[in-house]
Amino acid sequence: MRLLIVATAVLAIGGLAACSSPSQSGGGAGGGVAGGGNVKVGLSISTLNNPYFVQLRAGAEAKAKELGVSLTTTDAQNDASQQVNQVQNFTSQGMKAILINPVDSDAAAPAVKLANRSSIPVIAVDRGVNGAPVAQTITSDNVAGGALAADELAKQLGGKGQVAVLQGVPGTSAARDRGAGFAAGIKKYPNIKVVAQQPADFDRTKGLDVMTNIMQSNPGITGVFAQNDEMALGAIKALGSKAGNQVKVVGFDGTPDGLKAVQAGTMSATVAQQPKLLGQESVVSAVSVAKGGNVQKVVHVPVKVATKENVQDFMTS
Template identity: 60%
Template sequence: MRGRVLAVAAALTASLALSGCDRGGHTDLGLALSTMNNPFFVGIKEGAQAEAAARGLKINITDAQNDPTQQINQLETFTSQNVKAAVINPVDSDAAVPAVGVANRADVPVISIDRGVNGGKVGTTIASDNVAGGRLAAKTLAEALGGKGEVAFLEGQPGTSAARERGKGFEEGIKAYPGIRVVARQPADFDRAKGMDVMANMLQAHRGIGGVFAANDEMALGASKALGSASGGRVKVVAFDGTPDGVRAVRDGSLTATVAQQPRLLGKQAVEWAVRAAEGRPLPREVKVPVVLVTRDNAARFAD
């Protein structure tokens, strides 16, 4: 009994220390985002900011501009600010290992968000259920095509767990439809302009493409531009993320559907789990956030 009382007292002390009002200019939490040039990551930022403000915490949110070396510098900044926990959204799951190592050596607990880290000590990874989302995208695209036809797959940024997991789910799901053939697949780095260029090249080589799965909304919107008036009509396009631009495109019919993540919820949970990590509480290896399918029938519910 005495041990339990001491443990509770220690947790309360850690919590009070984390939420103290006057920290001499120090920062409570750090969040290193891979990029803010993407509405999805802006949503994560907004969710984290709102939750930190609700808890009276100071959070430093940084933008690596898709440069993994910047994330190393940003984790060094966090440790110099005496953060109690750090959250990293890796530019690359392998290249993020040295950044995590910076925090590990400073005894700062780390959690990752949206993408995993392939090394170092990470308390938990908070991410959408990307494999389930990939399967849902495959099912949606195949059914929109009546179970047959040629499709193209625009992959995300190589080296990220999100790209790998969405691809895994899509591949697993599409196997259930033997009449569907994936005739082209290529990374477009989660980028709209690259999505347009890759889609244009695919159409030159495969004029019979009737469906497209893009592993995020930005690539899908680029592909849609390359497809022109065929997008969402003759060529079915299924995306992933559920960003405001993606949902609007579903509403206007240029995208067939998008598998929506919940970025603000991801950001909120990042702060919640970072606080638990700072308090030394046990963490699960993974926290999966559900995805939902947005179609023209229900898109109004997701309007920004």
């Protein structure tokens, strides 16, 4: 089992809390971390139509239950304006801290500024916020992850080939940083050419559609980097029998379905994150800032490449 250390103390992840949304969790204070009794925290997640963010929510709700925090979770359904309304509602409801997983890093700024004017600390989770100060940004190291994806895809291709990139939601820090890391990494391999790049919005169905279109205009593609596992799984469906054979696919997230695809050989690798840990640590930080404490401004949770050779380690962790 992997043990990754971040700035705040990492406790064992508890059992999954109920998955309804909005939801509230409560319970006794957890050992080892100051209890969060009477602390009300709001969590706005970009979308729960993605297994990665379902895991993030589970980690947050489990930690909230452990610490006795009243956590209200909402689903923005990938709608930036809806998320702004949710954060504004959290502000008017007198939350002691707000956690935001932005739909759009720029569009989140006005709501964050409103919370700041009300002296409510905001923590950005998994994606950053542009144009407004937050108490903390806790994310995976997406730039490093993109570079790892480039190296792994190059290894799978033997250092040569034509590559397509399926990009995430435009405007999100995750899409920008993963793309930047991959672009810088793939430059090390002069015999690999990126022949197509197109957004598929971190969505499996869109990944299928976009990959289908790319294949028609670029039949010689031998590699795909998808900026999350959902798009990678859509691309694999579009590729059919070519996936894992003539065409190597590398994803990002390490979701259960993504890891199963790596195990099956249709996905060559995925850059594995720890969404439950991100959710867990965000709640710990929320309790700290709600009580007037200081937290590290930026926390990067390390990522690691999962391949068929080591995937079992990730599936049992």
